[in-house]
Amino acid sequence: MNTFDLPSDGFADDRDNGDSSQSQSQRVTALSSKITSILSTPYTDAEIREAFVLLDGRKVQNTAETRRRLRVDAQKDVLDCNGAIVRDFAKVADQLRQVGILISGLNQCMQDIKGHVTIANQETLPILQEADGLLQQKREVESKQQLLRAFNQHFSLPDEDLAILTSSTIPMDDQFFSLLAKVNKVHDDCQVLLGSEDQNLGLELMDQTTRILNSAYEKLSRWIHKEFKTLDIENPRAYASIRHGLRVLAARPSLFQECLDFFAVAREHNLSEAFYGALTGSNLPNDNRNAKPLEYYAYDSLRFVGDMLAWLHSATISERESLEMLFVAGGQEIAKGLLQGLESEPWSQEDDQMFDGKKTLESLIDRDMTGVSKALRQRIEQVIKSDDDPVLAYKIANLISFYKVTLVRLVGSQSSLLENLETLKGSAMQKYRVSMNDYASAIPTDSGHVPPDLGPPDFLIDALARLQDILKSYEASHAAPECRKADLVTIVEEALDPFQKSCLQMSAELKEPSASVFVVNCLTIVRSTLQAQDFPASKIADLEDVIDDHSAKLIDYQHAFFRQTSGLQTLLVAIAPLTDSEEDLLMLYKLDAFQPQQLADSSQVLDDFLPSAIMDAGDSLKRLRDHEMAGEITAEAASRFCEDFDQVEERLVAADAVLEASENVQDYEDGKPAPLRSIFQRTSGEIRVLLS
Template sequence: MPPSPRPLSSQSTASTPSLVAKAASPLSSKVNIVLSSSFADTEFREALALLDERGIQNTEETRRQLRLDLQKEVIDSNGEIIDEFAKVAEQLRRIGITIGRLNDNFNEIKTQIGSAHKATSTALAESSQLMAQRRRVEQKQALLAALNANFVLSADETAALTLTSEPVNDLFFATLAKAKKLSKDCEILLGFENQTLGLEIMEQTSKHINLGFQKLYKWVQREFKTIDLENPQIGSPIRHALRVLAERPSLFQSCLDHFAEAREHVLSNSFQTALTGRSLSGVEDRSVKPIELVAHDTLRYVGDMLAWAHSAAVGEREALEGLFIGEGDEIAKGIQAGRDSEIWRLVADDGGESDEFDAVKTLNELVDRDMSGAARLLRQRVEQVIQTNEETILAYKLANLLNFYKNTFSRLLSPESALVELLTALEAEALRQFRSLARDHVAAIQGEFQHTPADLRPPGFLLDALEQLTAIMKTYETSFTSSSNREQEFEPVLVEALDPFVFGSANMAKSLRAPSDSIFLLNCLLTTQRSLSPFDFTQRRVAQLQSQIEEERTRLVQVQHHSFRMESGLSALIAQLGPLGDRKEDVEKVASLEAVQPPALSQASQMLDDFLPLALMDAVEKLKNLQDSRLARGIVEEAAERFCVDFEHVEEMLMLADEMAEQNQCERDDFQSLRALFPRTSGEIRVLLS
């Protein structure tokens, strides 16, 4: 388009204001319209885009025809629309006709329905009543079915629970559990006003439960008669049955009693067969080697019987453990059921109450009951052996063997079991027999206590007693005693097997003169100590013997020391100078003493010279009968040392007296040196007595 603003502006300046205003009004309004149109306007942009799509050129012809073309297109479009609406109007007319027909049909059907409704209203009312009654009946049927399912046993379940012809299987246990649950659930029914139904169901269910437990009780009894405990594959139904039956104490206890009686008979019969090769009924079993024929030694005979009892108890315990305890959750269920209902307390220790069920303790007690018959036979045989035995060592070995098995059964069962009490009584009987035989032996050799051997060696009865005691101590040392104080436990044996002989030796020593009495007693004590020393459970007695040995050694040292003083001729000199010290007043007394006078001192010096060459040999000769030469040397050396100490004191006092006399010699003309009369020195004495 040609630029018009500038020419219009120049024209406006040349024309008059009124003409300019009139000429510019239409054009300026259009220009203002165009200029006021924003390109951001959507309609304006669409109009421009439409012009671009038509490819219209900006020419005068195009500008003159554009409005006409656009109006023509609008008119054509409107014509097409009118044609389309004519078709729509025709379709609407047809639809109106169809709707009219449908209204006529609806009205006709409505009339017919109203007539039919009037004709069937009575039947519909009756049908509604019947439907309501049917719903009530269905609700009652559902309630009855729920009641039967939750509170009533079916005919099949009742038969499985109560009829003895039906087997005891999983259905029986499931039905019994259901019946117990029904009985507990009846408490809900008892909460309503009408309690008749709850009471009736509870009474019927309790009756079925009682019949079920009776059936289970009889079934368990039959199973116990045929069960093979030697078979490790014991079925789980019997274990399950026992766990369930435990909820009825009387029935369960009765089953245990019958089972214990049956097992007691079986084990008694087995023990009799093991002993003699024949059962209690007299049936011979050639596959068994009888203990009474095979065991030629008394100790082996008793040991074989105890070993059989131990093996039988272990086998019985293992079998019953698999039968009564079971594995896995079954153990926990049994313990929980017993604790909640306080059932297992009937088989607890002494019938006392227990907060928790101890399955191991109950099992051990049942094994103890099963072994009671065999234990009676065992007691008879062992008591017979103990009473007929006449050997002291064998009696103690029997007691030791019984102690070993007593401790073994204490660990296997319990210290309170009847079998352990039986072995305790047998052990006490064996020890009484041992003490009786030991006392009889002491009484038999009383005559030997009067004859002391000439060489002062230990008497024969003491050596024999120590030999027997050594055998007993070796037996005790190899035993597996559980005592924490073995010395205290073995002390009664020493009292019976050792003390009478040691006391007899001590009494024999009293009839001897010194030093023979001490030498004889030392020989006996040393021999006894050597026999006891190798064993750790006799150390207290060894210490007591050592104390007695030291006492006798001290006596021998004193005797030997006294002998040295007497034989050396220094006894009087040592006795008179001994109380004096190095004080001046004591030294002044020396010269006036009788033993220090020249004749007596010269004689003492001469006796000392005669004594010293053979003094040590004579001392050793006096102790030649002491069997411990090392001890003898020690005694002589200690006695000689004491004598040397005494001599040193004598020498010192004589020298002090000479020194004082030399200081006072100016006052006396008849001074005579004591050392000249008694020239021996303590050094010479020590050399000669070493």
């Protein structure tokens, strides 16, 4: 960028052109201010920089002449630009004058046209007003015509459609249901007309559609009744039309219930005939003629009852599967229809509960099986009363209980069929208890009927056999695990405890060891039977306590046998009141039992006893069935006998030691007596070896 120096000659020119009258001091002051202004101007200012850019664009040389003519040249450029602008605006002014002339012409034309239009409007206004009135009337007529056509199309019903809905000679088809739905829609839409100013039309149409609907639903009800009479429930293809009809008929709860009642009566009759045919074989299908009727096996009571219950279960399953396709498949639609029907028939509403397809199905199945249930109850009661076998009665009760648990999933818990089965189960259990009481009352309780071998009596063997049969039947019944212990205890109390108590009463008249042997033999076989069936530990523990008590009695008897037969009893009785003091020990030599001859005789008796002691003791328990227990009892008695011998031996040794140490022999007439051990020489070790 070119820079410009301050012109020095400029001051002279100003001085020549200025007022010569100004003082020298004022000129100095002006110069100083000018210089100060120039020096204080920042060259970074945007305006200064733009000015420098313009100067560079003019390519002006930095000379003294240029600096003097800089202002003049700039003013000349400004005047030239202004002249060019004026010339351009002169051309624009000429053009604007021409446009103004054109606009004035147009305005005059518009005024002429406006006058003509005003005259035309005044002349055509009456005609246009009349045309507008006619068009408005036309639109109103067309709207009324459309409204009339829509009303007739929606609210009116042709005679041929009316005949399809109400005439019994015209068969049912899909058109009937579509027309019925249409009439229902018309009936609902009549409520809109009731909200208008003129309600007569709405009331008249509603009354007309109500009569048509009642006739149509009655026709539908009659058709469903007719179809129910010939319905093949085993053929699912026949369900579609009836199921559709039932869904539609649900809008009339009273008619719907009548159809259900009619269907239940028809099915009850058909199932009763089918059950009778299965019993007698009169209606078996052609491809199953070789099958035996149920009554063919009436001689086998349990099988007869099981076959009847199995037929009942199979028929109930088939009935449920068939009815599910009729009712449960459209349960929600039926529920909606019934809810709508309750609005038109509020008197038929028994409660506020919604239609439950499952409960309705279970109730309908229960009603269908009523006839079969009555016939089944009669025959099973005859079977129960005709046989006095308690096991059979219990098996029948368990069988009934099994099918009752199975059927509850099909007919629900609130069912007359289950009530009949519960009654039959109660009758069978009552027969079982009566028969068991009869058996128990016939048991002999005197000792004369105890078997010679002291084994379990026949009535106990029979009772255990019955108990095993009962337990097998109970296991097959799949009883709940939480009830198992209580049920097993009850079974034993009813089937075994009376016979067990009779054995205890019979043993009361026997002497030992026969009484205890008899009781142990009876209770041992009872315990084995209970342990094999995983009975509660408390019940088996009670039996073991009684067995242990009688085992203790047998041990006491064997112990007494050892003491008495061995001759040790006399010596034990003699030393019983004595203590271990020296005076009491020396008293042994004065006792009769310890005199040399008597002591020698006792020693000889012991020697004769020991070789056959175990065999002789075993003869007392030879009728005990549990030989291991008999050996344990004899071994325990022998062990106690050895302890008794240890006591006698200790006293003899102690007495001899005291006598040998004593110097006072003046109390003995024949001098110092001989040591007792020299007469009674058997030792404890020898006794244990011989009795082992």
